[in-house]
Amino acid sequence: MAEKKRTETTEGRRERKRRQTRARIENAAMTLFLQRGFEATTIEDITEAADVSKRSFFDYFPSKEEVVFAWQDAFADRLMAAIAARPTDESSVTAVEAAITATVIAAVDEPGLALGDLIHRTPALKARDQLKYAKLEQKLAEALLLRKGDDPLERPRMRVLAAIVIGALRVGAELWQQRPPSASPQDFAREIFADLWKMLAEFGEEAKTRR
């Protein structure tokens, strides 16, 4: 009824309709959210615009918030794949920079990045947004650790590296919002990372030569 079950056979009309309906709900919801705000939009508004029953909404999304963040899992998975694809002999910082840059640039035109305003203006979404970063960080750490042969000693190192990089991603996303759309994402990413590594070296140096 609600779960997708693959019975091996290549599927036809049923799945197609389901995807269409899902897309209709998603589009209707996004349009309304951006138009009149998240809280001011009721589930009924959405289902009416998408022409499905109110009950059916929950057959496609577990909650109102999930519509906004539906794309997130795919992004995290792509990032993990990008990390895994880097050569094993490469240093962690090089691998993570390359993987993040590639994944972000590939996703820069997708919907979901234009949502910054909406999320920022809605407390409930803000919390959910932070959780997204936390999950991303966890997956990134996992992927980085796997590259190192799952060495338990590397675990805290990779956790911290992931925290640093995702932190930079967060700050970077914020800076990106308030940039003219003229700058290319490539240059922007390169600059952000260059600054980041420079700061790391400086902070590390500062700590070393401390009284």
Next chain:
Amino acid sequence: MAEKKRTETTEGRRERKRRQTRARIENAAMTLFLQRGFEATTIEDITEAADVSKRSFFDYFPSKEEVVFAWQDAFADRLMAAIAARPTDESSVTAVEAAITATVIAAVDEPGLALGDLIHRTPALKARDQLKYAKLEQKLAEALLLRKGDDPLERPRMRVLAAIVIGALRVGAELWQQRPPSASPQDFAREIFADLWKMLAEFGEEAKTRR
């Protein structure tokens, strides 16, 4: 009705009762949350146990979640104060290490740190928990920047430093959960920070000598 208004006079019975009631609600809620879980506890359960009306609950807390996180603002403010108290000529990394260590150690015996399990087991609280760190990070960055005379050029640097340190705090809190209660918080904090600065230097170096 719901807001506290100081009319300058030294307060008497009213405020005392209000604080008592607030504490009763908080205690009842926490007891029930830890006993049967967050979602399984209704507002009515809490108000019944605290012997107030259901409506009054919202006169003290804006939502069920806020009961759990009520202590957080105080912590953030104390951290800011600790940062502001450091001498201005001190390096940012030294200041932040000292301030965080002092503030965390002072708070280690307070309620709110035993909640890790509950939060970890409740999705809705997990999101809220991450938001707490985000707010902490923002305030920390603000405090650090103020120390630097609000120099706009230092802003991204301090944002990133705050992100790194709060990231370490997050990882540290996680590691602390799964530690024997034998280790002293002082040593633990010192060790965490030592590792952190070392990693920063290493990552910075790694990035510098890159192909």
Next chain:
DNA sequence: GAAAATGTTGCGCTGAATGCAAAAATGCAA
């Protein structure tokens, strides 16, 4: 003590989310 301010409660309402079972659509035979 009376009047003003503040605190508490009951009541009713909206909206999110869930369970359940009936109805509709689809896929698959023969």
Next chain:
DNA sequence: TTGCATTTTTGCATTCAGCGCAACATTTTC
């Protein structure tokens, strides 16, 4: 095509969070 199993969609009833409002209670102030 028809009949049957499976999946999807829907309606309905229910629980619970949260808010607005107005009546009622208590405390403060004069």
